[in-house]
Amino acid sequence: MSHGSIIDHKLYVREGREVRFPDETLKRVNLIIERYPKGKEKSAVLPILHIAQEELGGYLSVDVMDYVASLLNIQPVEVYEVATFYTQYYLEKVGKYVVEVCRTGPCAMCGGEDIADYLEKKLQIKTDETTPDGLFTVRRVDCLGACGYAPVMQINTEFYEFLTKEKIDLIIDDLRAKANEDKPKEAKWVEKFF
Amino acid sequence: MGRKILLDKVHIPGIKTFKVYRDNGGYASVEKALKKMTPAEIIEEVKKSGLRGRGGAGFPTGMKWSFLDTRSNNPRYLVCNADESEPGTFKDRYLIDYIPHLLIEGLIVSSFALGANTTFIYVRGEFKQQIGILNKAIREARDNGFLGSNILGTSFSLDIHVHSGAGAYICGEETALLESLEGKRGNPRLKPPFPAVKGLYDCPTVVNNVETLAAIVPIINFGGDEYAKIGIGRSTGTKLISACGHINKPGVYEIEMGLSVEEFLNSEEYCGGVRNGKKLKAIIPGGSSVPILPAHLVAVTAANTPRLMSYESLSDGGFATGSMLGSGGFIVFDEDACIVRNTWNFTRFYYHESCGQCSPCREGTGWLEKILYRIENGQGRERDIDVLDSVAKKIEGNTICPLGDAAAWPVNSAIRHFRNEFEFHIEHPDLIKNVQHGSIEKYMKVMA
Ligand SMILES: Cc1cc2nc3c(=O)[nH]c(=O)nc-3n(C[C@H](O)[C@H](O)[C@H](O)COP(=O)(O)O)c2cc1C
Ligand code: SF4
Numbered sequence: 142m143s144h145g146s147i148i149d150h151k152l153y154v155r156e157g158r159e160v161r162f163p164d165e166t167l168k169r170v171n172l173i174i175e176r177y178p179k180g181k182e183k184s185a186v187l188p189i190l191h192i193a194q195e196e197l198g199g200y201l202s203v204d205v206m207d208y209v210a211s212l213l214n215i216q217p218v219e220v221y222e223v224a225t226f227y228t229q230y231y232l233e234k235v236g237k238y239v240v241e242v243c244r245t246g247p248c249a250m251c252g253g254e255d256i257a258d259y260l261e262k263k264l265q266i267k268t269d270e271t272t273p274d275g276l277f278t279v280r281r282v283d284c285l286g287a288c289g290y291a292p293v294m295q296i297n298t299e300f301y302e303f304l305t306k307e308k309i310d311l312i313i314d315d316l317r318a319k320a321n322e323d324k325p326k327e328a329k330w331v332e333k334f335f
Numbered sequence: 336m337g338r339k340i341l342l343d344k345v346h347i348p349g350i351k352t353f354k355v356y357r358d359n360g361g362y363a364s365v366e367k368a369l370k371k372m373t374p375a376e377i378i379e380e381v382k383k384s385g386l387r388g389r390g391g392a393g394f395p396t397g398m399k400w401s402f403l404d405t406r407s408n409n410p411r412y413l414v415c416n417a418d419e420s421e422p423g424t425f426k427d428r429y430l431i432d433y434i435p436h437l438l439i440e441g442l443i444v445s446s447f448a449l450g451a452n453t454t455f456i457y458v459r460g461e462f463k464q465q466i467g468i469l470n471k472a473i474r475e476a477r478d479n480g481f482l483g484s485n486i487l488g489t490s491f492s493l494d495i496h497v498h499s500g501a502g503a504y505i506c507g508e509e510t511a512l513l514e515s516l517e518g519k520r521g522n523p524r525l526k527p528p529f530p531a532v533k534g535l536y537d538c539p540t541v542v543n544n545v546e547t548l549a550a551i552v553p554i555i556n557f558g559g560d561e562y563a564k565i566g567i568g569r570s571t572g573t574k575l576i577s578a579c580g581h582i583n584k585p586g587v588y589e590i591e592m593g594l595s596v597e598e599f600l601n602s603e604e605y606c607g608g609v610r611n612g613k614k615l616k617a618i619i620p621g622g623s624s625v626p627i628l629p630a631h632l633v634a635v636t637a638a639n640t641p642r643l644m645s646y647e648s649l650s651d652g653g654f655a656t657g658s659m660l661g662s663g664g665f666i667v668f669d670e671d672a673c674i675v676r677n678t679w680n681f682t683r684f685y686y687h688e689s690c691g692q693c694s695p696c697r698e699g700t701g702w703l704e705k706i707l708y709r710i711e712n713g714q715g716r717e718r719d720i721d722v723l724d725s726v727a728k729k730i731e732g733n734t735i736c737p738l739g740d741a742a743a744w745p746v747n748s749a750i751r752h753f754r755n756e757f758e759f760h761i762e763h764p765d766l767i768k769n770v771q772h773g774s775i776e777k778y779m780k781v782m783a
């Protein structure tokens with residue numbers, strides 16, 4: 142949501158690919174839309190963008206955002222303005238695992254900055270970059286509401302607490318080893334988290 | 336041992352499930368409220384309890400509820416604020432993780448009192464696990480007849496929905512939250528009109544914090560007068576404090592208001608003292624937005640009375656020598672912590688989180704960040720400290736929402752109490768440039 146991000150980000154990534162939720166997901170998406178009063182379907186845009194990002198390629202391309210707009214009967218620009226405001230929406234391709242390290246005061250004073258530096262070194266990328274194998278993206282994010290367990294990070298839906306360099310080694314090596322087995326997200330994911 | 340009324344059952348195995356929660360007396364307040372009380376009587380009990388909002392502002396909950404426009408023919412809404420993004424605060428997450436049905440129970444009683452038939456819980460998007468926990472709890476409550484139509488055979492019907500945010504601190508501000516819930520950018524609204532008159536979808540709306548709504552359960556169970564006996568003065572009841580930073584036992588603690596700050600900080604029951612045998616430098620008692628308190632103002636106030644964990648005592652001395660209870664995010668700094676670096680860090684946070692609607696906030700937080708960055712990186716100028724102070728004062732009170740104040744207070748208070756550290760940074764640029772991540776053990780020795 143920082144200012145000028147529309148220009149900084151490569152927002153208009155239009156790939157021209159056909160995007161559509163599988164029927165099973167679509168059913169659950171419709172249940173989410175029904176939570177809001179008639180005529181207020183737009184309310185569902187935040188949760189649905191989360192699902193779209195997860196299931197339709199890992200980030201929000203213009204094609205994906207246009208599809209979400211069509212589901213909710215709103216103008217595409219209403220989706221773009223939301224997608225550019227909130228930090229959890231990725232407007233560019235990211236790795237399979239997005240490693241988000243907390244950089245805010247309480248974590249920083251308990252070693253969070255060293256952890257983020259170490260991750261960059263270990264993965265040989267800078268913050269906001271993705272490893273060439275497409276597995277990891279590192280981001281520095283703000284307070285994750287887990288400051289008592291500092292330093293913390295979140296990788297996709299999982300939280301990791303009281304981080305040390307040794308723990309980072311274990312976590313990253315483990316993810317790398319099982320990257321091939323990890324299935325793509327299914328509709329059940331929607332049921333579990335939304 | 337203080338009295339526990341919110342977290343008293345968290346140790347019971349399986350308390351996250353409906354069955355165990357119910358077997359241990361859960362949902363009794365719903366039975367009492369729906370079958371034996373009128374909405375007006377419930378609001379009266381909440382007023383008597385003296386409960387004040389636990390989200391940060393401390394506004395009396397009963398009074399807020401009585402402002403709800405009941406003459407309008409529009410539906411009314413209750414919205415639970417589970418955005419929890421104030422640095423240092425992680426109590427709502429704890430409550431949802433360990434005893435989610437307490438929140439659902441409080442929501443049912445509160446919705447009944449307010450005449451709301453649809454209630455939303457706005458959860459920050461990062462809390463996916465907690466969204467899952469809440470959805471499960473809601474499903475269980477519905478399967479057992481505590482949600483849906485004609486709850487417990489009464490004429491009251493209620494649906495509770497979880498709504499996820501997507502990473503924006505400002506969406507914790509109640510009108511930004513409502514915008515976000517309507518599917519828009521989180522730009523706070525100009526007030527008035529207040530949400531009680533024109534809130535979600537322009538309908539009368541109450542927004543309350545997770546902990547506030549959970550506290551409704553013991554208030555209905557014991558009665559408002561009993562609740563008001565807990566605590567001290569106008570700080571009634573218990574408060575969840577999330578303690579973090581340089582302490583031995585970080586975590587979430589339920590305290591009875593009026594506990595001394597010294598005991599909270601040093602006793603084994605709570606924080607267990609400053610870690611690694613170090614000395615205390617400062618605390619921030621109520622989340623990143625409230626003023627910092629230097630060590631000599633932690634255990635006692637400027638008037639030399641014991642400093643207590645209560646709204647009044649923590650703010651004793653005003654901003655000159657006091658702070659605020661805020662959200663209960665208790666951050667502790669040991670003697671080696673760099674106040675300049677932390678102030679820069681918080682300012683960077685507010686700059687990043689400013690929604691950009693008001694110039695004093697959008698531009699001012701940016702200036703603060705840039706000046707603090709250069710001081711922290713050994714490029715400070717002599718006049719920078721006064722410029723900082725003046726920019727912060729010009730933001731304060733001149734913005735649509737309180738984020739502007741929240742960004743200004745940490746800067747003003749850090750300069751007020753730790754001016755020598757700012758000066759030291761400016762006077763010793765070469766030393767500062769060699770310091771990694773604000774680890775200042777080295778330079779403190781030079782300073783001493
Ligand atoms: C910038 C900003 C962020 C806020 N963040 C939160 C938050 O994360 N959680 C919360 O409950 N209240 C937050 N608040 C306070 C809310 O605006 C509101 O006062 C509160 O939810 C009301 O509930 P209560 O009366 O039960 O405390 C925030 C306020 C501001 C100005
Ligand atoms: S004070 Fe800051 S965050 Fe609040 S409305 Fe103004 S610009 Fe937005």
Ligand code: FES
Pocket residue numbers: 243244245246247248249283284285286287288289291293422423424
């Ligand atoms: S500061 Fe890192 S989780 Fe709060």
